[in-house]
Amino acid sequence: MLTCDDYVSPGSLAEAFAAIDSYRGRYRIVAGATDTLPWAREGRAGDVHIPALIDVTKIPELRELSVDDKRVRMGAATPIQRFLDDPKLARALPCMPRCAVWFADDQIRAQATIGGNIINASPAADGTPCLIAHEAVVELASARGRRKMPLSDFVTGPNKTALADGELLMAIECDALPAHGGSFEKVGHRRSLVISLVCLAALLKLDARGRRIEDARLAIAGIGPRPVRLNDVEKFLCAGSLSADRLEQAADMPMSLVASRTRQEYRRDVVRGFMLRGLINAAKRAGADTSVLTGNLEAAYS
Amino acid sequence: MLDFIRDDLNLTGNKEGCGAGECGTCSVFVNGVLMKSCLLPVAKAQGATIETVEALAKTGELSVLQKAFHKAGASQCGYCIPGMVMAATAALRANPFVDREEIKERLGGNICRCTGYQKIFDAVELARDIQNGSLPATALMETDTEDAVLGKSVRRIDTPSKVSGRLKYAGDMTMPGMLHVQVLRSPHAYARIVSIDAAAAEAMEGVHGVITSADVPGEDGFGVFVNDQPVMARGKVRYVGEAVAAVAAEDLATAKRALAAIKVVYEPLPAVYDPDEAMRPGAPILHDYAPDNVTKHIPIRVGDVEKGFAESDLVVEENYSTQPIEHAYLEPEAGLAYVDHDGVVTIVSPDQNVTHHRHMLARIIAKPISKVRFIMSPVGGGFGGKEDMIYQGMLALLAMKTQRPVRLVFTREESIISTAKRHPSRTVLRMGLMRDGRIRAVHMKMICDGGAYGLSTEGVMRKAAILAAGPYVVPNVRIDTLGIYTNNTPSGAFRSFGALQTAFATESHLDICAERLGLDPFQIRRINAMRDGAITHTKARLGSVSLTRALDALEKASGWEAGASVSRGNTRADLGGDGVRPPCALGARFAGVHKQEAAE
Numbered sequence: 001m002l003t004c005d006d007y008v009s010p011g012s013l014a015e016a017f018a019a020i021d022s023y024r025g026r027y028r029i030v031a032g033a034t035d036t037l038p039w040a041r042e043g044r045a046g047d048v049h050i051p052a053l054i055d056v057t058k059i060p061e062l063r064e065l066s067v068d069d070k071r072v073r074m075g076a077a078t079p080i081q082r083f084l085d086d087p088k089l090a091r092a093l094p095c096m097p098r099c100a101v102w103f104a105d106d107q108i109r110a111q112a113t114i115g116g117n118i119i120n121a122s123p124a125a126d127g128t129p130c131l132i133a134h135e136a137v138v139e140l141a142s143a144r145g146r147r148k149m150p151l152s153d154f155v156t157g158p159n160k161t162a163l164a165d166g167e168l169l170m171a172i173e174c175d176a177l178p179a180h181g182g183s184f185e186k187v188g189h190r191r192s193l194v195i196s197l198v199c200l201a202a203l204l205k206l207d208a209r210g211r212r213i214e215d216a217r218l219a220i221a222g223i224g225p226r227p228v229r230l231n232d233v234e235k236f237l238c239a240g241s242l243s244a245d246r247l248e249q250a251a252d253m254p255m256s257l258v259a260s261r262t263r264q265e266y267r268r269d270v271v272r273g274f275m276l277r278g279l280i281n282a283a284k285r286a287g288a289d290t291s292v293l294t295g296n297l298e299a300a301y302s
Numbered sequence: 303m304l305d306f307i308r309d310d311l312n313l314t315g316n317k318e319g320c321g322a323g324e325c326g327t328c329s330v331f332v333n334g335v336l337m338k339s340c341l342l343p344v345a346k347a348q349g350a351t352i353e354t355v356e357a358l359a360k361t362g363e364l365s366v367l368q369k370a371f372h373k374a375g376a377s378q379c380g381y382c383i384p385g386m387v388m389a390a391t392a393a394l395r396a397n398p399f400v401d402r403e404e405i406k407e408r409l410g411g412n413i414c415r416c417t418g419y420q421k422i423f424d425a426v427e428l429a430r431d432i433q434n435g436s437l438p439a440t441a442l443m444e445t446d447t448e449d450a451v452l453g454k455s456v457r458r459i460d461t462p463s464k465v466s467g468r469l470k471y472a473g474d475m476t477m478p479g480m481l482h483v484q485v486l487r488s489p490h491a492y493a494r495i496v497s498i499d500a501a502a503a504e505a506m507e508g509v510h511g512v513i514t515s516a517d518v519p520g521e522d523g524f525g526v527f528v529n530d531q532p533v534m535a536r537g538k539v540r541y542v543g544e545a546v547a548a549v550a551a552e553d554l555a556t557a558k559r560a561l562a563a564i565k566v567v568y569e570p571l572p573a574v575y576d577p578d579e580a581m582r583p584g585a586p587i588l589h590d591y592a593p594d595n596v597t598k599h600i601p602i603r604v605g606d607v608e609k610g611f612a613e614s615d616l617v618v619e620e621n622y623s624t625q626p627i628e629h630a631y632l633e634p635e636a637g638l639a640y641v642d643h644d645g646v647v648t649i650v651s652p653d654q655n656v657t658h659h660r661h662m663l664a665r666i667i668a669k670p671i672s673k674v675r676f677i678m679s680p681v682g683g684g685f686g687g688k689e690d691m692i693y694q695g696m697l698a699l700l701a702m703k704t705q706r707p708v709r710l711v712f713t714r715e716e717s718i719i720s721t722a723k724r725h726p727s728r729t730v731l732r733m734g735l736m737r738d739g740r741i742r743a744v745h746m747k748m749i750c751d752g753g754a755y756g757l758s759t760e761g762v763m764r765k766a767a768i769l770a771a772g773p774y775v776v777p778n779v780r781i782d783t784l785g786i787y788t789n790n791t792p793s794g795a796f797r798s799f800g801a802l803q804t805a806f807a808t809e810s811h812l813d814i815c816a817e818r819l820g821l822d823p824f825q826i827r828r829i830n831a832m833r834d835g836a837i838t839h840t841k842a843r844l845g846s847v848s849l850t851r852a853l854d855a856l857e858k859a860s861g862w863e864a865g866a867s868v869s870r871g872n873t874r875a876d877l878g879g880d881g882v883r884p885p886c887a888l889g890a891r892f893a894g895v896h897k898q899e900a901a902e
Contacts, residue, residue, distance in 0.1 A: 001555075007345035034341045038322035042715040047558065053343065084891075101888045105411025106392070108323055110335045111342065191886045192410030193324055 001047050002040035009055045013168075017143040019054050020166050026051035029168065031062075031077050032112040034104070035120055056168060057113070064171070067092050072134075072176050076115025076169045080127065081106065083114075093174070094182025094285065095201045099130045102186045105193055115169045121155045121226070122195070123260075128155060129219035129227040130184060130201040134174035142167040157225045180205045180215065181286025185274040197263070198222040198270045202278035206242065210289040213237045218278075223267050224259040233275075242283065242292050251275035303342040304328045307354060314474035315355040315384045315467015317682075319413070319632045320714040326412030327381060327632055329388040330354050336392040338411070355384040355467040358391065367391055367429040368465040369442045372457050374425035378416035380464030381632040381682030385412050387465050390426045398434060402427060403890035410888075415632055415683050460680075472651050472679040473636035473711040480638070481510055481550040483700055483710035484557035485693070486564050487720060488539035488546050491789040492573035492586065495537060495546070495566060503549060503563040508556040511703040512564065513696065514547045520668030524691045526658070526795070527760035528597070530589055533666060533695035539568070540588055540754035541791055543719035545693070550700040550708045577751045577786035578728075588754060588787035595787040597752045598760040600767040602781040604839050607734075610743025610778030614734030618815050621730055622807035626723035626751070629796060633682020634717040639697035640707035646673050647698050652681040654689040662691060667698055674698075686795030690722055690757050722757050722794025725750040725785065727766075727803040731811050734778075739821050739829040743778040744771045748804060752785040753792035758799070759785035766800030768840050772808045773849045774830035779839045813867070820866045824857050 006023075010016035020027065028050045030036050040048040056062055062077035067088045074089075080103050083089055083096040090097045103109055103126050117127040118138065128151065136151040140163065151172065154162050163169065180203040188194030203217035216234040221227035233253045240246055254275065255268045280293060304321070307313050307330070319325035321340045328339040331353040332346070358365045364372070367390055377383045386409065393400050393408035400408065405426045406419070414422060431437040446454035463469035500512040515522060515536040522536055523529030534545045547564050551557035574580045580588075580595040587593055611617050637651030647667060653659055656676035664674045681688060693710055700708045712720075727750045734743040748766060752759040767783040783804070785793075798805075816826040831849045838844060856862075 001558075002343075003555075007343060009345065009348065030343065032341075033343050033346070034323060037341050037343070041322060042713065053345075055343070055346065057346075097892065098889065101407070101891070104323075105326075106408055107326070107329060107336045107338050107389070107411045108341065111337050191888060192407075 002037055003047075003049045004051065004053045006052045007055065008052055009058045011058050013059055013061060013141065016054065016056060016059055016168065019052070021143065023052040023054070024166070027054050028052075029054050029056055031055070031057050031116045032079070034108050034112045035116065062115070062170065065089065067176060069176055069178055071173060073171055073173045074114060075171050076118075077113045078115070079110055080104075080112050080114060080117065081109035084109070091178050092176035093130070093134060094177060094180050095130050095133065095184045095203055095282075096182075098182065098184035099126050099186075099199075099201065102126065102184065102191070108193075114172060118151065118155065118172070119161060119163065119169055121157070121159050121161050123158050123225055123227075124196040124199070124222040125227065126184075126186065126196055126199055126221070129199060129221040131172060131174055132219040132227055132229050133201045133203050133217035134177065136172050136174035138172055139170045140164070140167045141170045146170070148173075152227075152229060155226050177203055177205070177217075179286075180217070181282040181284065181288075183278045183281035183285065185278045187270055187274075196222045198267050198274060200271075200274040200278045202282040204237075204279065204282040204286045206283065206286045206288055210242075210287045211292055212241050213283075220254060220257070220271065220274075222260065223257060223271065228257060230254050237279075242288060244293055247276060247279050247293075250279065303330070303344045303347055303352070304339040306344040306347075307339055307352075308474075312476070313354045313356050313467075314470060317381055317384060317471070317633070318473070319381065319634070322714070324413070325382070325632060326385040326389060329385045329412070331357075331388070331392070336388060355388055358387065359466045364462060364466060365391070366432055366439075366442070367394065367426070368462075370425040370429035370432070371422070371465045372461040373442050373444075374421050374428055375458065376417065376421040376425040377458065377461050377464045379631070379633070379681060379683040380460070380469060381471065382412060382414045383464045384467040386414065386422055390422070390429070393426065394430055394433065397891070398430065400426070400430060401890065407888055407890050413632065415630055415685075469680055471633055471636065471682050472638055473633070473709075475638050475650065475679070475709070477638065477640060477707035480707040480709055481552065481700070481704060482554045482557050483548055483550050483697065483708050484554070484561050485545050485696065485710065485716070486547040486549070486561045486566070487716075488535060488542060488544040490539055490568050490570055491542050491575070492571040493539050493568035494571060495535060495539065496569050497565075497567045498547060499565040500547060502565070503560040506551075506556065506560050506563060508552040509549060509560045510552070510706060511550045511700050512547060512560065513699045513703060517699050517703065518666060518695075520666045522666060524662045524666065524695065525756045526655075526689065526758045528756040529662070530591070531755040531757070533699065538571070541789055543791065544754070545696060545720070548696045548700060548710075550704050550706070573789035575788055575790055577749050577788055580786050580788050586789070588789070592787060597756050597785040597787055598763045600763045600781075600783045602767050602770070602779060602839055604776070604780075605743075605778035607743045607745045607778045607780040611732070611734040611745075614742045615737040616815065616818060617732065617734045618811065618818060619730065619732040620811055620814060621728070622810060623729070624724075624727045624803050624806060626726045626791070626793065627796065628718055628723055629683070629685040629687030629721075631683025631685060631687060634712040634714050635688065635693060635721065636709070636711040637694055637697050638707060638709040639694070639701040641701050641705060642675075646675050647702060648675045648677065649694045649697055650677040650679050651694055651697070652679050652684065652688050653691070653694065654681065654684045654686070655691075659691045659694060663695060663698055666695055667702065685797050686758070686799065687721055689795045692721060719791070722753070722792050722796075724796035725752060725759070725762055725793040725800065725803065729803065729807040731807045733811055733815060735815055735819065737819065739816070739819055739826045741774055741776045741830050744776050744808075745780045746770050746804065746807065747782045748784070748807070750783065750785045750803070751788050751790055751793060753788060753790045755792045757792050757794035759793060762793070762795065762800035764800070766804045768838075769801045770804035770808065771839050772805065772812075773832045773847065774827070775832055775836065776830070776839065781839070817867050820868065822864055822866055824853055824862065824864075827853055
């Protein structure tokens with residue numbers, strides 16, 4: 001059971017920093033809190049008492065959202081469900097709706113936040129690989145000022161981030177990619193309420209004829225201590241025309257990256273399958289000329 | 303928020319199934335958005351409008367959806383149903399034209415253990431169609447209105463209480479002056495209890511009673527077949543999670559603090575975790591009465607198996623194993639006990655065997671049977687897992703010691719760590735058959751891990767053995783089933799009660815043998831099937847046997863393509879098409895996109 005002496009819901013950043021200052025060393029930041037309460041149970045942290053819980057979801061700036069055709073800026077307390085329900089956001093982040101629909105369940109998504117998903121820094125976090133593929137940058141704030149850093153640098157390992165003491169994750173900024181086709185592939189023990197064993201975000205932009213990849217963004221999670229961007233594969237995909245053969249070769253490339261603590265052989269199989277399925281789905285949604293993808297490949301992986 | 307809603311507002315339609323966001327029994331609307339109240343710090347309710355399941359039928363009149371659950375037979379144990387009704391209400395609000403795939407998706411955060419979900423989905427579709435006017439409201443009425451019940455579709459009389467959240471399970475019940483119970487459990491698989499010092503706990507303010515095995519006035523032992531289990535560990539603990547002491551206090555937090563103040567000194571003993579190792583000479587012995595660690599051995603002998611194998615054209619031997627399985631009923635164990643005005647010790651709990659437990663408890667607390675009463679509260683799923691008297695004894699002792707009503711509600715973690723599982727099994731099966739598929743001989747030996755106490759092991763071994771050779775005519779049979787004591791979590795009753803383990807071996811084996819003989823798997827079963835008037839391997843005469851009819855129905859329903867499994871390979875026509883569930887997918891709600899993807 002989780003207990004606290006004070007539950008503080010600051011209505012502004014200034015109030016939040018004042019609370020952080022007055023409870024220094026004795027507080028925990030919560031947003032959706034969907035991971036915090038199950039953490040304080042038998043078998044994990046057990047009964048936990050924290051002097052102050054500081055709830056950041058009432059701070060207006062953490063709930064702001066701005067979207068145009070170039071950039072997206074979302075407050076850290078944006079609920080995951082918003083990626084499904086907000087058409088503007090879904091258009092700008094083409095793999096996020098598919099990520100969101102596999103994320104926990106409708107009820108938890110309404111409460112859980114994108115900032116919490118990032119800060120938890122689970123090696124299997126679903127949102128992080130999507131945002132890394134969108135070249136996301138995190139904005140951090142403290143009473144002393146603000147700074148930005150790439151999301152891929154911010155997550156440093158399992159449950160570890162570069163967040164400094166007294167800092168808050170304010171917002172995430174990333175590329176809007178409305179012309180890209182997006183896909184998100186995930187496998188776990190069941191379909192709802194499940195932690196990914198492996199998940200993959202794929203974004204592809206094709207030329208006007210749908211026969212050549214102009215831009216590829218791939219990121220994968222669950223295969224090592226933190227999500228990884230597949231830069232080499234992306235370069236390879238853009239180096240020639242779109243073909244079944246090229247996709248098959250690309251799918252082989254990240255198999256060697258599997259460095260999880262368990263089930264490496266299984267994950268290698270999954271990675272190859274997800275690469276093919278993710279790339280085919282993204283290519284189709286990006287308007288690929290379907291004649292370049294052979295029937296067999298589609299039947300096997302779409 | 304869940305604790306606040308249940309304990310402070312007494313709105314117990316909101317159930318606690320897991321407390322960790324996994325099951326959906328506690329779903330509430332927060333400003334119109336469905337959320338799981340066990341994941342919400344209650345302070346988040348500040349300024350928000352919270353609606354619980356009780357809000358759906360405020361006037362006493364059930365909502366259309368609740369009535370549809372009644373009509374469709376969508377509730378069984380009922381424990382998940384308030385949450386299901388809430389999630390379905392949210393789905394219909396989000397999309398009044400929601401289709402079945404999207405219903406499944408939107409109800410994905412709610413787990414049901416009884417229904418298999420289909421009737422729940424039927425209910426949501428029925429409510430949708432009535433709300434949209436495509437079906438008349440009369441579709442909610444009972445179809446068969448005659449008095450006759452057999453062969454008719456009748457609505458369950460308890461459904462209105464379940465869909466509205468009005469039904470009180472044991473954990474929902476309170477009494478004036480009620481104390482809260484917590485149980486101290488063993489961290490060791492096998493250890494001698496050197497000492498228990500509860501003085502500090504007893505002295506704490508708000509603590510009204512601490513009990514250990516020293517508080518048992520009568521014969522301390524219970525079980526379904528052998529009374530080998532004390533109410534709380536006596537002298538030794540034999541598995542991780544075994545009850546060692548229990549506390550009754552004014553509130554849960556105090557009871558938990560008191561547990562932490564009980565000092566138990568253990569002397570760990572060498573433990574045994576594998577039934578084969580437990581049978582070897584020199585293995586740690588769990589119970590003095592069973593120096594070989596055998597809880598029960600059931601042998602069955604018919605004819606001469608060696609002669610049968612010698613006559614056979616084909617002899618196949620294989621090994622099979624099954625794992626322990628948790629029942630995972632949505633309602634964790636809970637119970638309430640009090641001593642009534644006549645001095646009758648009364649236990650209210652979701653207990654699947656009240657009469658036997660009443661007799662056992664009378665002996666344990668040294669009272670005449672007239673002074674012991676068991677009341678069976680609604681069982682929020684049992685599946686055999688609530689047949690054992692593992693906590694009712696502690697409740698009785700605490701009610702007697704404190705002379706106050708006492709209540710214990712298990713957490714999900716506590717339920718999983720301390721209650722019985724399905725027996726894990728290892729089976730060696732040897733079968734001899736003639737070339738035409740007739741079985742000549744079956745030799746099966748199954749070793750089951752019974753865990754630290756007997757519970758239902760004897761009965762499980764008995765039924766496993768009786769049904770081991772299947773509903774097949776076999777002239778020569780040799781079966782041995784053995785339940786073995788180990789320091790693992792006790793195994794107990796679970797749906798099918800042992801038949802699953804042996805049937806898994808026998809039915810898998812028949813498929814393998816059919817393949818070896820080039821026979822259709824249905825055919826090999828028909829060749830050997832018992833028919834009307836058959837005598838079973840344990841000499842029971844069966845007046846009628848429905849096996850061949852069941853096989854016919856199964857063959858037809860599955861679209862089975864006749865022939866030996868080896869003869870078809872990739873050309874099999876029965877692995878797709880109508881009636882075969884495609885692999886799971888999500889995204890039914892991307893309406894336009896979804897149609898496009900389906901077309902792809």
